[in-house]
Amino acid sequence: MSEKKPFVITLESDHEPIHTDPSDTILESLEKHQIEVHYHCREGFCGACRSKLICGEIDYTTDPLAYIDDDEFLPCCSVALGDIKIKLV
Amino acid sequence: MKYTTFNQTPTNPLLEPMFFGNPVNVARYDQQKHSIFEKLIEKQISFFWRPEEVDVSKDRVDFQSLSESEKHIFISNLKYQTLLDSVQGRSPNIAFLPIISLPELETWTETWSFFETIHSRSYTHILRNLFTEPSAIFDDIVVNEQIKQRAGDISKYYDDLIFYTQLWQTQGEGVHTVDGIAHTVNMRELKKKLYLCMNSVNALEAIRFYVSFACTFAFAERELMEGNSKIIRLIARDENLHLTSTQHILNLWQKGKDDPEMAEIAEELKDEAKAIFMQAVEQEKQWAGYLFAQGSMIGLNEEILCQYVEYIANHRMSAIGMGQPFDVTSNPLPWMNNYLNSDNVQVAPQESEISSYLVGQIDAEVSASDFDDFDL
């Protein structure tokens, strides 16, 4: 469905960068590449997936209720708006 | 300051702190100082469920087939959860409502506590199904040494805050002697007690249920006690929301986004707050030891359960600026995530085992001939 070009997610770990379908949530993209991310609700209210957004822009698919710090985001309810660099907590 | 149920002095709730400002007067939700609590109310209400909607009758047969040590694990966990929800069904109301100053936080607290009473009611639903006479289980909660030890730690911060609030609201600031003991009551002391209490509640919502959840879901992995597991999944979803609320409160204080004095207190009591969390972690690990003292259960042992508690604690502690004190980096029980995922939780109306919908189904079965006398 997406003519949009895939974005690149870089992890602040040894893992090689992954390509993401812009229609997948960032959590789904990571899972498709067998990267273990902690999650519970997958709906933005529990905070289990809380991660650091080092650079790049994301957009939320649902209003995140879980507490996140200024430099953090919730992969379960967000999509990348371009290439991003993240660090899993 | 005396508590009043309707403060007749006009106040601006957008300028009040969360706690220890003016008492709330109008319950209005058109505007919020902290909109997160309004959103949490709506989310929690959207989760509404009733224990009776979940059919637990098959669990009775499963329970008979469990080994003695597995029965001990199952029942002990239910007792501990009953204790936790007995406390949570009343304490946020009694401790926090008299000192809350924001309408959205007041209603969040009432909504939160109300859901804890649903949790309590579900334990009765589960136990009634397993035992013709569940009294002995409930009676043991007050005398069981292991449970009592935890009850003491959980209720003491609440009780302390409640007592000092009562002194303050009836006698004001000063030194008040009750039963021969002098108590210094001033705003700083009250706020410190509130801060420690909120940390203790946060630790409770964050980790105190998780040993028990893990056991429940380990039974469910073996297709045992699945009615119970369905209820626990609904409870876990609610607990996640409660935890989010206490994390928001603690962070609003710490980051100076509410009462500036609470930011100072957060800094001053940093070590004490962390010690409360670490003590809860320790008690959970001891609980795992108690559960498995009479023998293990398939799929779980004390060691892996303790690692799971540490793993969860790392996540929960870093959310409130306490760092990650434990050395576990990957999830020792990855299958737990599937049970804590809200997609899997919805009580599906079409599921035949949900008794309340079966009642509706009788009325819904209408044949074409029922409309024969129908003229348009």
Ligand code: FES
């Ligand atoms: S999994 Fe719950 S907030 Fe992302």
Ligand SMILES: [Fe+2]
């Ligand atoms: Fe509860």
Ligand SMILES: [Fe+2]
């Ligand atoms: Fe709770």
